[in-house]
Amino acid sequence: MSPRLASSRSVFVVPLAAVLAAALLASCSSASPDASASRTPSESPVSAGPTPSPQAGSAEPEPESSPAETEEAPPASPTPPAFDATARSIDDPSSLWVVSDKLRPLDPVDYAPTDLVTPDVASQNPPTLRAEVAAAVVEMFAAGEAEGAGAFQVQSAYRSYALQVDVYGGYVQREGQAAADAQSARPGFSEHQTGLALDISPIPLSCPLKACFGDTTQGRWLADNAWRFGFLLRYPVDKVEVTGFMYEPWHFRYIGPELATEMHETGVTTLEEFFGLPAAPDYAG
Template sequence: MRARSSSLKARTLLRRLTTGVAGVAFVSALVLTLNACSVDPGGAPAGSSRTPTAGPTSTGPSASSPSTPDAGAPFNRTAHSADDPSSIWVVVNKARPFKPLDFTPPDLVVVGVPHVWEPQLRKPAADAVVAMFAAFTAETGLKMQSQSAFRSYATQRGVYDQDVTASGQAAADTDTARPGTSEHQTGLAIDISALPAKCSLAACFGETTQGTWLATNAWRFGFLLRYPADKVPITGYTYEPWHFRFVGIELATEMHSNGVSTLEEYFGLPAAPQYK
């Protein structure tokens, strides 16, 4: 109360002086006094809206997470294209192949994380993977590794042909993308496994500590679990708890906040259960 009374007097005198011809030095002194009276014991300006920052949790942004967008700003669904193959929001599925089919991202870099095959991703996705892996280890004491990341059109053709030979085309089409329709070709998708390896590229990965943490926290770093178990009729692929797609923190946060789990649903695109 005493500080508020002193502040009120100082403000009143300051208004009188600034409408007259008082000396600049005296006014400056009063400004200093006014500022001193307007600071609370905690160091924040009196009447400010600053509140203590909550510590990191396993389900929300933490000190190890990249910056999150302003929750009060309206979300711009047209900020990036869903059609341009170089866009971080591009939607690629069985009904939406790359144009051109052999598209290669221009900004691929090696991702500095443990791996089975040396991973390459586009720079924003690579940085986010490094941050996400570091946060997982800091929060759990365990480790993850990259199983597979960018795959070119030619590489995907080899993977698909091998799967067709092993299990037939009908079976291959449920869990392996045909060349020119794989998210791995965007340079924004990564398959993740436990380190040491456990349930790699299998549905049981979703029950591991790595799988459950990723399902809960990947959005904090701009990633989606791209092929959820309950969205097979929309995505066209069986449940893949190891496959994560980078879309940026803004879109990942928007989708998480609104309970939307697939890009097809968010952008109002047709489901893609099979090839045309």
């Protein structure tokens, strides 16, 4: 029922290869400006799980057709450690992999993160996010701008249970519950309450929280590159029946680089499908 493996480019080793190539070809041509060294995973403490050892299983002595014959070690590990989909909880609201949808309320329903910080980025209102997410957003915005996508700002980030009560309640009052449910999560069901999700807009502001954001240079760049920084476009245009939410090209959910890379490489675009969970088109009651 789901078109998996839509595009499984094997980009796993590209950053390292690109950096090497850029170093070697520095004098040749300026045709590849993309290796701007902006992806430094050094400050993400997420690698709690399997750390790929550089010595792991060095099988092949030489890459077949390397254009340069430096004696640098070839890009390591042709066989990265297998991805373990059970490495983190999908139920614990403090887990980077928590799956929150219309069938999966946060537990406890009024969960609040304990490590919220304010990232140093442009924003409509001073946002807060969990510390690891905040660092990743700063890195992602800088990379997007450096790679020619333009400037970004945070439209909305962490929202508490109490605030979501107000937001959702406002929709219900103005438009009724059905319309509210199509546009806003009920309190306890919002990814924004985890401190792992944020809404992004361009600078200068255009198409805020609208589908046309997906056609801006910023929106296109995010759709293609957010995974590199551990983010997922959580509500894709073709998965409304799975996620229960309309297309939201501005809403990005942090899941960490490990899972984001795995989803990117396998072409699975929703957490529900990746973890084998039922589609959540609507609330249970």
